[in-house]
Amino acid sequence: MQLDTPLLQVLAPLMFVVGTLYLLGPTLPIARTWARELIFVCVWGVVAYYLVWRIGTTVLPADGEWYEVAWVWFCFTIEVFALADALILYIAFQRRTDRTPEADRHEARLRAMPAEALPRVDVYIPTYNEPFEVLEKTITGALCLDYPNFDVWVLDDGRRPWLKTFCESKGVGYITRPDNAHAKAGNINHALAKTNADFVALFDADFIVQRNFLMRTMGFFEDPKIGIVQTPHVFYNPDPMQTNLAVRKALPDDQRFFFEAIMPARDAWDAAFCCGSNSVTRRDALRSIGDALPTESITEDQLLTLKLLRKNFITRYLCEPLAFGLAPEGLQAFFIQRSRWARGAMQILYLESGPLGKGGLSLMQRLLFMPTHWLIQSLTFFLGVFIPVMFLWTGILPMVNVTIEGILHYLVPMIAAMIGGVCLFAPKQYFPLAVQVLGTFQSFKLLPQILATLVKPFGHAFKVTPKGGAARSGYDPLVFWTSASLIALTVGGIMINLVPEWRIISQAALIPVVASWSAINVIVLFLVCMMSLQGHARRGEERFVSDDPVWIVGPGDSQTLGRLRDISLSGAGVVTRNPEIFDDNVGARLKMFVTEVGFVPGTIVRTSGELVGIHFNLLPGIERDLLIRRLFTSGNLATNVDVSSWEGTAAVLRSIWATPTHLPLPAPQSADAAEVAPAKLPAASLVVQPEAGLHDWEEAVAQRREVA
Incomplete structure (x- = not known):
C-alpha cells in the first residue's frame, strides 16, 4: 500500500485519539464536571475536523449519474442524523446523578x-x-x-x-x-x-x-x-x-x-x-x-x-x-418486546403530549424524549453491513474522492473518538462490539416495523412478551438467513474483486479498505447468525451459586452435613462430608435443612463423588414460600459482571469459537457442624397453618429455630 503523504502525518489524528484515551482512561475522574467537559471537547473536536473533510471533499463534489449522487447524499444524511443522535447523548452525559x-x-x-x-x-x-x-x-x-x-x-x-x-x-x-x-x-x-x-x-x-x-x-x-x-x-x-x-x-x-x-x-x-x-x-x-x-x-x-x-x-x-x-427468554419474546418499545416510542412523536407538543418541557427534555434514535440506529446498523456489499457488487461509492489517506486521517480517528468517548463515560456498561452485534441483529426485524409505524403510527395491537417455557424455543429464520446471505455476498464480492478480469471496483487502491470493513462485517454477521440460533435452557428454574451450610437427613434416617453448591426453587447441588451415604441411592428420598426455610423434602437424582444432586418435592405451602423469599427477595439475584469495555469485546469475539459450558462454580468449603443452624435435628419441621399470612414469616422462622 503506497501513500502520497508521509505515514506519520496521515496517522497523526489517530495517534492523538488513541494516546488521549490511553492517558485519560485509567485516571480520569468521570464524576467531575471538568473531566466530562474535557471528553466532550476532545471527541467533538475530532468529529468537527472529520465533518469539514467529509462535506468539502466527499459530498459536495459528488457528480455522475443521478442515482450515484443520490446514494452519496443519502448515506451522508443518515450519517449526520446518527452524529446528531450521538451529540445529544454526549450532552446528556455532561450531567449525572447518584441518588x-x-x-x-x-x-x-x-x-x-x-x-x-x-x-x-x-x-x-x-x-x-x-x-x-x-x-x-x-x-x-x-x-x-x-x-x-x-x-x-x-x-x-x-x-x-x-x-x-x-x-x-x-x-x-x-x-x-x-x-x-x-x-x-x-x-x-x-x-x-x-x-x-x-x-x-x-x-x-x-x-x-x-x-x-x-x-x-x-x-x-x-x-x-x-x-x-x-x-x-x-x-x-x-x-x-x-x-x-x-x-x-x-x-x-x-x-x-x-x-x-x-x-x-x-x-x-x-x-x-x-x-x-x-x-x-x-x-x-x-x-x-x-x-x-x-x-x-x-x-x-x-x-x-x-x-x-x-x-x-x-x-x-x-x-x-x-x-x-x-x-426475554427467547428470540420471539425479545422481538415482541423491542417492537413494542420501538413502535410506542414512534407513536409518541405524533402526540400533542409528546416531545414536539406545546409548552411544559425544556429544550433538553424535548431532545432526550425524541424517539428518532430507534429509526436512526436501525438504519445505521443496517447500512453498516449493506454499504460494502453495494460497493463490491455495483462499484457505487457512498462518498466521492475517498482515498486511503483520507480514511486513515479523518474517518478512523472519528470512529475511534466516538466509541472511546462513550467507553470513558460508561467503562463497565458499554461494549462496542456487543452493541454492533445487537444493533445489527435488531435492525433486520425492527427497521421495517419502525418505517411502517412512521407511515401508520396507530392501530397496532399491544402484544404481551411471552414468559416461561413457551418463550424458550425456536430460532429466527429471517435474521439467520439475512445475515448468512449478507456474509455470502460480502465474501463473494471480495473474491470477485481480487481477480483483475472480474473486478467491479474501478479504484483498486480502495480494495484493502473495503476488505477490512468487510472483514469486520463478516465477524458481526457471523455473531448475528449465532444469536439467531436459540439456545435451550438446561433447567426450568434458574440456579444460583451458594456456599451455605446445610443438614441432610438421608436414606435410612442417616444424618450428615454439607454445603450448597447451587440452589433453585426446584433443586440443589450439595457437597457432603459423607458421600458414601448417598452411593447407590439415586431415587431415594431425603430432607434438607435450609437456613431461613426449614426442612425441604427432596429426591436424590444423581451422585458424583462428594456432589449430590437433589430435586425438591415442594408442594405449595410455607416451606415453598420461604424458599422463594430466601432465593428471590434478599437482593442476591444480580449476576455482577465487572469487566471493562475491551474485556467485554474480547469475550464476544471468543464466543465465535467457544462452545457453551456450564457456569463455573466456586469450590465449596469443608462442611462444619458448627456452621449449621440446628444443633440437633428435630423429629419433623414445625407445621405452620396454611392460612398463616406471609407477613408472619419472621415469627415462623424464629419458631422453627427454637424447635431446632
Whole structure:
C-alpha cells in the first residue's frame, strides 16, 4: 500500500485519539464536571475536523449519474442524523446523578417513623397470560416487602379462576374486568378506580420485588414535585445475547448501558422516565392528568412521564437493583418486546403530549424524549453491513474522492473518538462490539416495523412478551438467513474483486479498505447468525451459586452435613462430608435443612463423588414460600459482571469459537457442624397453618429455630 503523504502525518489524528484515551482512561475522574467537559471537547473536536473533510471533499463534489449522487447524499444524511443522535447523548452525559446517599437518608427517616405515619401503598401486579411458575414468585415476593402499610393487588386480564384461587389463598387482592380495552394501561386504570391508596407501586408479572424496595423509594416523595420514582430493570436470567453467545459470565445484559449510564444522566436533566415496572407513582400526580394512565400509545409509561412533566411532576431515578425480572427468554419474546418499545416510542412523536407538543418541557427534555434514535440506529446498523456489499457488487461509492489517506486521517480517528468517548463515560456498561452485534441483529426485524409505524403510527395491537417455557424455543429464520446471505455476498464480492478480469471496483487502491470493513462485517454477521440460533435452557428454574451450610437427613434416617453448591426453587447441588451415604441411592428420598426455610423434602437424582444432586418435592405451602423469599427477595439475584469495555469485546469475539459450558462454580468449603443452624435435628419441621399470612414469616422462622 503506497501513500502520497508521509505515514506519520496521515496517522497523526489517530495517534492523538488513541494516546488521549490511553492517558485519560485509567485516571480520569468521570464524576467531575471538568473531566466530562474535557471528553466532550476532545471527541467533538475530532468529529468537527472529520465533518469539514467529509462535506468539502466527499459530498459536495459528488457528480455522475443521478442515482450515484443520490446514494452519496443519502448515506451522508443518515450519517449526520446518527452524529446528531450521538451529540445529544454526549450532552446528556455532561450531567449525572447518584441518588443512593439520598435514599439512605430517606430510609433512615422512614424507619424512625411510626408505622401508622407511613403513607399507604397499593402494589399492582398486572398480568395477562403468564404461567404459574412466573406469577408465584412475583406475588410471593411482593408479600415479603419490608414496609408496614401496603396492599398487593393482582390485576388479571386473563380472567383465570386458578389465579383467583391462588390469590385468595395468599390473602392478596384480585381484580379483573370484563374486557381487555387498552391492554396493560386499561388494566391498571380499571384497578385505579377500585383502590385508593396515596401511592401505587407497579411490577410486571415477571418482576420479583426486593424486601427493601418501598423503604428505598418512598422517601423521595417528601419532595412534592416528585411524581414517580423509577428503579432499574435488572434480570436474574441471561438475555438472548448472553445465552446464544455463551457470554453470561463475561458480559452484562444489554440493558445495563441504558439503566446504569443513560438513565442517571437523564435524571440529572429531569428527563428520566417511567419504565412501567419497578416504579412508584404518586396518586395526586395521576389525578392531575385524569387519575389514569394515558392510553394513546402502547408505551404508556414513557407518555405518562411526559404528561406529568407538563404538570410540573418529575420522574426521579434511583439506580439500585430493587426488583429482579425475567429477561426475554427467547428470540420471539425479545422481538415482541423491542417492537413494542420501538413502535410506542414512534407513536409518541405524533402526540400533542409528546416531545414536539406545546409548552411544559425544556429544550433538553424535548431532545432526550425524541424517539428518532430507534429509526436512526436501525438504519445505521443496517447500512453498516449493506454499504460494502453495494460497493463490491455495483462499484457505487457512498462518498466521492475517498482515498486511503483520507480514511486513515479523518474517518478512523472519528470512529475511534466516538466509541472511546462513550467507553470513558460508561467503562463497565458499554461494549462496542456487543452493541454492533445487537444493533445489527435488531435492525433486520425492527427497521421495517419502525418505517411502517412512521407511515401508520396507530392501530397496532399491544402484544404481551411471552414468559416461561413457551418463550424458550425456536430460532429466527429471517435474521439467520439475512445475515448468512449478507456474509455470502460480502465474501463473494471480495473474491470477485481480487481477480483483475472480474473486478467491479474501478479504484483498486480502495480494495484493502473495503476488505477490512468487510472483514469486520463478516465477524458481526457471523455473531448475528449465532444469536439467531436459540439456545435451550438446561433447567426450568434458574440456579444460583451458594456456599451455605446445610443438614441432610438421608436414606435410612442417616444424618450428615454439607454445603450448597447451587440452589433453585426446584433443586440443589450439595457437597457432603459423607458421600458414601448417598452411593447407590439415586431415587431415594431425603430432607434438607435450609437456613431461613426449614426442612425441604427432596429426591436424590444423581451422585458424583462428594456432589449430590437433589430435586425438591415442594408442594405449595410455607416451606415453598420461604424458599422463594430466601432465593428471590434478599437482593442476591444480580449476576455482577465487572469487566471493562475491551474485556467485554474480547469475550464476544471468543464466543465465535467457544462452545457453551456450564457456569463455573466456586469450590465449596469443608462442611462444619458448627456452621449449621440446628444443633440437633428435630423429629419433623414445625407445621405452620396454611392460612398463616406471609407477613408472619419472621415469627415462623424464629419458631422453627427454637424447635431446632
